[in-house]
Amino acid sequence: MWKLQGHGALIQRLDRSVREGRYAHAYLIAGPSQVGKATLALDLARALNCRSREEMPCGTCTQCQRISAGQHADVRVLSLESRPEGASRTEIGIDEIREVQHQANLKPYEGSHRVFIVDGAEHMSEQAANALLKTLEEPPQQVVIVLLTSEESALLATVRSRCRRLELRPMAVPLVARFLVEHRSTEQSQADRLARLSMGRLGWAISALEEPALEEEHRKDVERVAGLSTGELDARFAYAAEIATQHFGNRARARESLNTWLRWWRDLLLVTAGAREFVYHEEWMESLEAQASQLNSRQVTEVIRSLLDKLDALEDNANPRLALEVLMLGLPSQSGGS
Numbered sequence: 001m002w003k004l005q006g007h008g009a010l011i012q013r014l015d016r017s018v019r020e021g022r023y024a025h026a027y028l029i030a031g032p033s034q035v036g037k038a039t040l041a042l043d044l045a046r047a048l049n050c051r052s053r054e055e056m057p058c059g060t061c062t063q064c065q066r067i068s069a070g071q072h073a074d075v076r077v078l079s080l081e082s083r084p085e086g087a088s089r090t091e092i093g094i095d096e097i098r099e100v101q102h103q104a105n106l107k108p109y110e111g112s113h114r115v116f117i118v119d120g121a122e123h124m125s126e127q128a129a130n131a132l133l134k135t136l137e138e139p140p141q142q143v144v145i146v147l148l149t150s151e152e153s154a155l156l157a158t159v160r161s162r163c164r165r166l167e168l169r170p171m172a173v174p175l176v177a178r179f180l181v182e183h184r185s186t187e188q189s190q191a192d193r194l195a196r197l198s199m200g201r202l203g204w205a206i207s208a209l210e211e212p213a214l215e216e217e218h219r220k221d222v223e224r225v226a227g228l229s230t231g232e233l234d235a236r237f238a239y240a241a242e243i244a245t246q247h248f249g250n251r252a253r254a255r256e257s258l259n260t261w262l263r264w265w266r267d268l269l270l271v272t273a274g275a276r277e278f279v280y281h282e283e284w285m286e287s288l289e290a291q292a293s294q295l296n297s298r299q300v301t302e303v304i305r306s307l308l309d310k311l312d313a314l315e316d317n318a319n320p321r322l323a324l325e326v327l328m329l330g331l332p333s334q335s336g337g338s
């Protein structure tokens, strides 16, 4: 059983390529955070090493189990957190890639394939990425390298072009809710709420279920965005400065904040269009309606366009503070004019 949920067609293709021995030696799995990229990479590692001849990955043979438990000697995950000093570092360095190169040339130790997973491949230093390029150009037999990224454009084009690309998009929100009810015995109302907040990212919904603080943090984010959407300009500028600072230390968190804006304004668009049943933030319907009554759909569309623009610009290393201030200036003022 592949553990990745949804994405049936993609799994079918991969499954066939593993069975027929036509798999690639390098994959790039792209998609938003917590959408299932790491799950898919481990699925692939299990499928490649599984001992079952029927259902690969079977999930129950020693190979599958050791990979799932993170104990398999031939499956290695590199990420910012994979080193003890992880919390403070911002790069995956060349020394780690050299280690990968060294191990890649050794025969698998307990399985049939060595699988190296670089989770957050956009964090590789340029030197590290260039070193990895050599391995990607001439991958040893029995080695598969899987790069995971939520910021594809931050990767070297030369690295991207050496990989077979797989894209994971968010699942439909009702499918996330169904999974939580069926596999995590979640109450329907909580499942629906978390699924909406996850925007179809099952990993996020599961973490929020296990760690209620995450939902609380999200709730605070939404309240701030709701307040600032009608707030004074100096409060908005202070916020822009804060997110810009955050962007230097924790890009994922900064992007998550902008995604909260995007969800909020998407909801405003739905409310102005009279499609209330599809909003993400049902609990905030009163504020949404109050704000929507001051706006027309053209104004809302412009803000959404500007938000998407700024998200792109930040990926392309624009000056975050400037980009965010422009965004804040472009928000319609409280009276409804812009």
Ligand SMILES: [Zn+2]
Binding pocket: 049, 050, 051, 052, 056, 057, 058, 059, 060, 061, 062, 063, 064, 065
């Ligand atoms: Zn197995």
